Amino acid sequence: MKSDVLIIGGGLMGFSTALQLALRGTRCIVLDKDSPGRHASGVNAGGLRQLNRHPAEVPLSVVAAEMWQHIEALVDSDCDTHFPGQIRIAENAADMQALEERAAMISALGFNHEQIIGRRELYQLVPALAPHCKGALICRNDGYARPYHALHAFRRKARSLGVEFRASTRVDALLHSADEWQVSTPNGEFRAPVLVNCAGAWAGRLAAVVGDTAPVKPGAPMLMITERLPRFVGPVIGSASRKLSFKQMQNGSVLIGGAHMAELDIAQQRTTMNWDKLAVSARTVMALFPQLEHTRIVRTWAGIEAFMPDNLPVIGRSSASPQAWHAFGFSAHGFQLSPVIGKIMSQLILDGQTDLPIEPFSIERFQAPGA
């Protein structure tokens, strides 16, 4: 089967890229070795967060935030987005100082989405919070969505524009000859002049096949969710000095993450919960919301994500092969960026350039010196 662009990886980045390309009349095929959004894309925490990003990601994140505000115009679904803001709490003076420095840094970069709020406003926003906190850093137009619904909406919209998708179609072999990529799979051969690597935790292997070095480390951050509770907290809550992401979802259940890792067997695609680390997470939650002591945890899980050594994604052209492109390694904070990544990839592939600053994400940063 032949198309203009062949995208490996049926997660959000793959479908977002396919969607943007299809909007400009490009024919795309998306392949996935499993089902769509089977790993990180479908089961992540769904945070729409500009707050506290690496400075290199800030310009992209700000554009993405704008796209999420109007996501229905793009994918015909609101993806169950809510924008109650995200806050990062200071529990002591040292926390507060760190947050103030952060706000000053973002402001110096020419952005104003991250602001300091004092104790009083913090407790107006989150009256349920334990009383010891000092203040917070806030991004008022941040929020969250439902990741699988977002994935489904991107996929459905892409499909309506003619994008082809094949599930259970792993790449067995990849060849480049006569200006064409040829991919062999159990479900036949696929060909296209342009190849895009959106293979998430499995992207390192694909990068190596096209001749690039990408030290992708698969990881599986653990999440847990509680039974439904009456609404008691609006914004998404993090902490300046603890690993925590805490949000009450659309249906009242509370989603708790904290970047603690499950044990991962990547060959078997099997994750095993680290209960000692989840216990640490539970103690963090109890310190901030002690009223949740008797709340039941109904489910824990860990999606398999791609982590890079510097926790920054790889976005851009292959350094080794013509017409091969990468978008992977989002290191557990890619969900919010996904709409803009599709936009950037389509511009790179069709126009040869993008107006957003993507130099920090070049794959060349991992090439051995002199190679």
Added chain:
Amino acid sequence: MKDHYPLVIIGAGPAGLAAAVVAAEHGLDVALFDEQPAPGGQIYRATESIPARRAGLLGAEYQRGRNLVSTFRSSGVAYFPDTQVWSLSHKRAIGLLQGKTPTMITADQVLLANGAMERPVPFPGWTLPGVMNTGAGQILFKSHGLVPAKGVVLAGSGPLLLLLAWQYLHAGVKMQALLDLTPVHNHLRALPQLPRALLASHYLTKGLAYKKDLKQAGISTLHNVSDLHAEGDEHLVSVTFRRQGRQHTIETDLLLTHFGVIPHTHLSRAAGCRHDWDKSQQCWRPQLDDWGNSSIDGILIAGDGAGIGGARTAEHAGRLAALQATHALGLIQRSERDRLARDDRKWMRDEQHIRPFLEAFFHIPGKLLSVPDDDTIVCRCEEVTAGQIRAAVPDGHSDSNQVKFLTRCGMGPCQGRQCADAVAHIVAAAGGNSIATGGYYRGRPPVTPLTLGQLASLYPGETE
């Protein structure tokens, strides 16, 4: 409780009790954990404490449990009742909850003997208060001597339905109707299995005797019933059904249903054991060898949790698994294991003669399992209907897990225990696939809910 045992057994029904006794006889340091307050499992529930008269009403088979339990009591096995198992990993780390205190222990060998559960079959109105399964009816009777006071309709298909009807008859319960949803053509389906079943004819004789007793008492069984509906707004008020081309209604405030039993696979799935779809038993069961070894090293499964075989088969399988664990731990030679297993193997074979006949005779029609009615709630925790599940399939969601992500079915507090099978059936039927390929919800621990406070008290010390 120690933090490590050579052998941990989970479940104090016939398989677990028999296994514990054998393991203890070989000097094994064994711990048995069970969620109930007393040993016996579902079948021999409350066997130690039940008043003699009520025990008599339950029949001779129930009384067999008393011997099994008393042998177990004198075996010296470390026994922990009222203990929930909320986690089991492939490395045999076992999360336990006693009262409010969670602990994590490990074992060299784990024997899962956690039995069966009633097959949940959604039908219109099945979530109404006043509709329960027969297992719930039996629990109330065995543990508390409670029987329906105002009358009851029994409906479904399977031997347990008949047994409960017979027990209720002797307890003086007013049975308004016994509705048999077994299709008539199952008789033909079962016929080829009859010769082998005759080798275990005591089961057939017993079944026929129950039927005769019911008939003599004037309780008529209505056969070939279909289109069962439970009606009512806040509570059940009536049951409607079709029979011989006509619609019938019975006013009642209690309907007990039964559609057979299926293995409890939540722990074996949590550990990551491989499971196969058993066409004859219409359920998933773990892949096991002759000794009960699962696909994961050191995890064994015996009893109805391994596939439905009944209480006596469970005892034999429990003893075989205990011998295997004892051998794996180096306490007996392979030849000794094989020699000691001989009688149980033979008895187990004899017991199994009846199964193919029962499975064919009580085969649940596919139409019932794949929930024909779009409005029927399938996932009662998240209130997801059969129609919503069915609609997700042509929209690009081809297996149970994708349908779960989209619709939230199976994401409530019961973690899909009640709806997993029904969802798999609906998804398979809607996609034109076999159920074996449609998958099953991936297990998301904890297996039973744990509170944040309980989790916070696990591994105390480290904070961030």
